[in-house]
Amino acid sequence: MAENNIKVMAASGDQMVAEAFRQANPDVLPVYPITPQTIIVEEFDRFVAEGRIHTEFVPVESEHSAMAAAIGASAAGARTITATASQGLAYMWEELYVAAGMRLPIVMANANRALSAPINIHGDHSDIMGCRDSGWIMLFAENAQEAYDDTLISFRVAEHPDVMLPVATTLDGFITSHALDRAELMDDEVVAKFVGEYKPERSLLDTDDPVSYGMFANLGNFYMENKLAQRKAMDASMKVLQEVGDEWEQISGRPFEMVKTFGMEDAERVIVVIGSSIGNARHVARILRERGEKVGVVGLRVFRPFPAEQLVNALKGAKAVAILDRTESFGGEGGPLWAETVAALTKAGVDVPCRNYIYGLGGADVTVELLEGIYEDLKELPAQAAKHEIPAVAYRGNRS
């Protein structure tokens, strides 16, 4: 590990993201506050007010404007950040696709939160999973430390010449964004050296070398080629993520694993989950394993690009798999994590019975009993699968 002046913090995930943003020394932050992301911009605003950082802080009038301004700033060659959540992210919708299509390396923090109606300010993945096809790289932090590490890694990945894509670095609303956690803040200079300086190839403001971004591509006129280029960049980001993550491990001592496993050396019944609930599942699996039950957890830290290979490898020995989605895909066979996981297993020819659960919507509690119940369900799954009677997607944690 490199020489490092590490400060151990009792901090919320939002505070750690704000610190990471400060240390990355961005040029422009256009932003509109929304719970549970607000602490990020409040903290960052304080850094600006105290003169600790010279970022252009642009308090815009809406999230639509925040992303529009971020697109303009990034196209002008500025290292650009923003942060949002829930309705704010939904309001950015069309702009998210523009940022990705113009290949702008914006880094955005999202404090994952439910969408109205009914109105709800608490954590789930309805907002972020809704934009999974927008062309943004999507990282899911399990805790405040990962929120910090992911944010720093994001800059290197977004700005990498093989990638040049926007990154959403996300943390679960309130559970991770607001709860105090133990997290290590690395030395400013060490981080500055790791993140480096953004040297854009072109700038929209360069009048000596003028360019236009996102030009008209109508009927057959390179629209397909541009989309394919985005897919290729997303594919390439997989390798870059791991390389940058490994480099960060050399500095921080913390491994960057796109797929985190617990008990998978012998687990037969497995929960696949993403976000803060990985910790809950690990806690329950530990209790059950102490009783001799062969259970395990496979948690994802990256959703776009989807780490299919690592996920399939982790699940190869499983006998029954529960895939937990903290969002709905009404009318679908299951949630987004279900769909991706099942597709990855099918493609790899791994035949393991899977069933899908919807849990924790609008911040509904993710209890020990809930997760124990799912592991209990899985005992029946192989027999149900043999009879082609795998139960349909089911809610857990609701009044029934």
Added chain:
Amino acid sequence: MSWDISGYEKWTWDEIPLGAMTLEGGTGVEHKTGDWRVKRPVWDKEKCKNCLFCWVYCPDNCCEAKDETMVGIDYEHCKGCGVCAQVCPFDAIHMMGEKDARAEEEGEH
């Protein structure tokens, strides 16, 4: 900058500029959009007082002026929105059906 677009019709995904960029400025001049027009503004030099309202209001820079004097309308790019005719205080611009205008032009030749 000089930008080589020879053979661009065959460019593949890894040859097109990143982010659908055009690597030079002022390319709109090359893109003739006047044929979208249904009606065209016809400028009457005799009535015109060179107030240049039309020049200010035209959303597409198609009312052309030189040395503070109106010189004509750029039909290669004018889309016939009619704003110039609407704002003219001297009725020096009127809208004419494109089909009639073209028939008239052909009659002249």
